[in-house]
Amino acid sequence: MxxxxxxxxxxxxxxxxxxxxxxxxxxxxxxxxxxxxxxxxxxxxxxxxxxxxxxxxxxxxxxxxxxxxxxxxxxxxxxxxxxxxxxxxxxxxxxxxxxxxxxxxxxxxxxxxxxxxxxxxxxxxxxxxxxxxxxxxxxxxxxxxxxxxxxxxxxxxxxxxxxxxxxxxxxxxxxxxxxxxxxxxxxxxxxxxxxxxxxxxxxxxxxxxxxxxxxxCAAYLKVDEKLPTDNYVSVLPLxxxxxxxxxxxQPLISRITVNFVEEPETMMADLREIGPTFVLLAPRVWEQIAADVHSRMMDATRFKRKMFDLGMRLGLEALAKGRRSKLAELILFRPLRDRLGFSFLKSAATGGAALGPETFRFFQAMGVPLRQIYGQTELAGAYTIHRMGDVDFDTVGLPFGDTELRIDQPDPNGVGEIVARTAGMFLGFYRNDEATRADVRDGWMYTGDAGYFKPGSGHLVVIDRVKDLAVTSTGTRFSPQFIENKLKFSPFIAEAVILGNARPYLAAIVCIRYSIVSKWAEQRGIAFTNYTSLSSQPEVYRLLRQEFEKVNATLPEAQRVHKFVLLYKELDADDGELTRTRKVRRNVIAEKYADIIDAIYSDTPVVHVDTVIRFQDGTISRIQTDLVLEKLLEAGPAAGQPARQPQHAGAKE
Structure with missing residues (x-):
């Protein structure tokens, strides 16, 4: 029934x-x-x-x-x-x-x-x-x-x-x-x-x-139908x-079967066993899966790497024309979907933060029916989604039937604050009337996100948090999140924080994806002891430099990244640097790494770090290292020209 x-x-x-x-x-x-x-x-x-x-x-x-x-x-x-x-x-x-x-x-x-x-x-x-x-x-x-x-x-x-x-x-x-x-x-x-x-x-x-x-939730199900015969695997925090x-x-309404994995570490194996028809994963998880696929290809034979590259090229070319490549499906995508547990997917979603267009294309080319959702906790979660056959990598789709949307105080380009209300809108913040009054006016939720409606399709485009939209001291307006997402498509980059507000140019603090960069280093005989040691290696800097140059080539000249530094540790929610849903807390980063940020915007090529980090088990480790400030472009009149690579200093642990 x-x-x-x-x-x-x-x-x-x-x-x-x-x-x-x-x-x-x-x-x-x-x-x-x-x-x-x-x-x-x-x-x-x-x-x-x-x-x-x-x-x-x-x-x-x-x-x-x-x-x-x-x-x-x-x-x-x-x-x-x-x-x-x-x-x-x-x-x-x-x-x-x-x-x-x-x-x-x-x-x-x-x-x-x-x-x-x-x-x-x-x-x-x-x-x-x-x-x-x-x-x-x-x-x-x-x-x-x-x-x-x-x-x-x-x-x-x-x-x-x-x-x-x-x-x-x-x-x-x-x-x-x-x-x-x-x-x-x-x-x-x-x-x-x-x-x-x-x-x-x-x-x-x-x-x-x-x-x-x-x-x-019922309004959501009308645009993303689920049946009692369907399966969902629950992996995101409850x-x-x-x-x-x-x-x-939704399971109470649609009677879809919910499956709970044994451990987070067994997620991919358990996904494959269940073969879910629906899956919801955070952008960081989709990025990790894409990175793991690229990582496995690093260990593959030369023939398999060539087949992978051919399949991806054919798949992306076909996707750009609104088609599917039969050859790519045969040699790559069908077995890859099976390996990941995605063979039976009817719908896949990502939300909670922006997902880079490159990662989106990767999965769409693979045949994963990935769609972006957008919403806020206060409005009962997601209230926009891509409809099947109407996926735009740069947007978050169209609103549900119970949702009203508008753009408040748009600029000449139509960009303003996203204001919304849904049938499931919250009653207010618990014991915090002041915060409720600040966010809700006349029955509308002021989301704090900047966006616009795309001409023609009416899709909602979300740019960034209004407060995070930045302007350099030279007057260039930019979205840090947009550039960060481009960088995180690289399998070697786990996190990136773009700097530049009220500064003369853009720069970045980067965390390497340790699981993949370590494998890359081992294959090349590069000696290291831990994350800090690996992130300071000159070869790793050269590797990341290539990734930045690829991204810079896709950006307007004024929005290109001029310098970057590889952080000595991963950003961590336990340290307050990320939220529990893996969003960057920019104010914490600005305060905690103020010395590094100041050094980036000086002429010094290296900044010395002597600090203590506390692990989840309570143990403490002292970190002493020199962070190289890698210059990609010359500031000022020579902007846009590649810079000479500096000498690198190793870690002193």
Missing amino acids: EPDYGNVVRYDTFPKLLLHNAEVWPGEVAMREKEFGVWNEFTWSDYRDRVREIALGLLALGVKRGEVVGFIGKNRPEMVWSELAAHAIGCMSLGIYHDAMPQEVAYLVDYAEVRVVLAEDEEQVDKLLEVAENSKSIEKIVYFDARGMRKYSDDRLLGWEELRTMAAKLDAHEPGRFAEEVEKGSGQDVAILCTTSGTTSHPKLAMLQAGPFLGH PWIMEQIYAVA
Whole structure:
């Protein structure tokens, strides 16, 4: 039976939809999870029963309607069950990224006054216990994976089996309690507190109501249809707004099967086993997959490399003409899609940040039906998408049926701030009326993004954050993100931060993609010990110089990069340099690497670094190295002319 998107009117909360599905299709598979190499299946009735047990357990713990319940862990069925259990008893769910540092967790649980947190395993319990020492709110921590937990003796800890026992006692005493609690729920209730990306400060919590959110998801499904026979593999962080749509809300409406991989490291192998029909990956993941393909070709025979180059050339030429190359499909693309697990894809999406046009073309030429989506947490996630057969690499497509868009205060070229509203628009920021008033005016969300509508097609083009659009001291306007995305198509570049605002010319801080550059170096007999050592090698600088020259050749002369430096470490969310969705925090970069940035815009060829970095396991390492400031172009009258290469200094660790 086909899904009925109108169900979101009759069943206007997540638990109501769940109970409907469990009643009508009890034996249909709702979820799969890979554990110890085996895919375990959970039907809709299993899903309902687990949610019921957790909900009753929370009630037995004294959780009250209107409170906030937290959950933290990798993408697992238990995390989804926990979220719906909170909704079932009238609570708001707050998802916390599994790799969040203790101070980030502490901020969120105290701000939302979370009394009960449901945690995946020992790793998360350790983090929460550390937080709980100074937390004003945490009273109970429920854990699902009991491995390693025997050594703990803390009254705040409660295992899954203990919670189930408490739930069974309550159920015996009040057998109709769960159904009554679900029935009390209303579509106007705030169901989800979803963290914003927090590119400039602590994340805010967007209050999303169940009914409007489900209604917006139904509007999404009308332009990107999903069926009960389809499969989705959940790999992006569950607290992220788009994973809330793909792994939680849309499956309740369309009954698509959600699959959870064993570990992030097994993602590609698990993808191939499932052969999903739908996939949503962040731009960084698509970039990594493209880089891995190029990396494998570095190890291939000369004949295979030639076949790869031929297939890509034919595929890209055919794509430019709106066709597919049969020869490229035969010699390259069909086996490559199979290798990646993309053979059965009906639709693939990317969102959360911009994806470079070159990466987009790579996958489109391969036959992956990749489409760009665009939106904000506050507007219930994505609200534009490319329609099938109408993909424009430079745009984010057309709006959904429940979406209104306009460009505020456009300049002569039509570029202005993107302003939008959707049926799923948030109620406001939790306990932050001031921030709500700053972003929402007259029922419209001011996104802070600069864009325009493309003449002819009406597609929305997103340029960059309004505050990130920059102007050099010579008057050249540029988008850092646009140039960064061009650079990150290179398999050797993991991150790039373009500088130049109020400066005489553009420059870049670059992080190498260690997994690939290290392989490249090993093949050439280049000695190195670690990331810092490798990034300082003269041969690596020459390699990256070639990548910059390729990109510069595609840019207007005034927007070309004049200098770059290879950073001694990778940018890391744990250091506050990236958000949890891998967006660059430019203000942090500007402050943290101010000395390096100042040196870039001086005449010095080298800047000395003596600093300490802290790893996730708490260990500390001192870094002493000299960073070479590689000059690509001469500033001033000679701009545009290649510069003479400087001498390189090695690392001193």
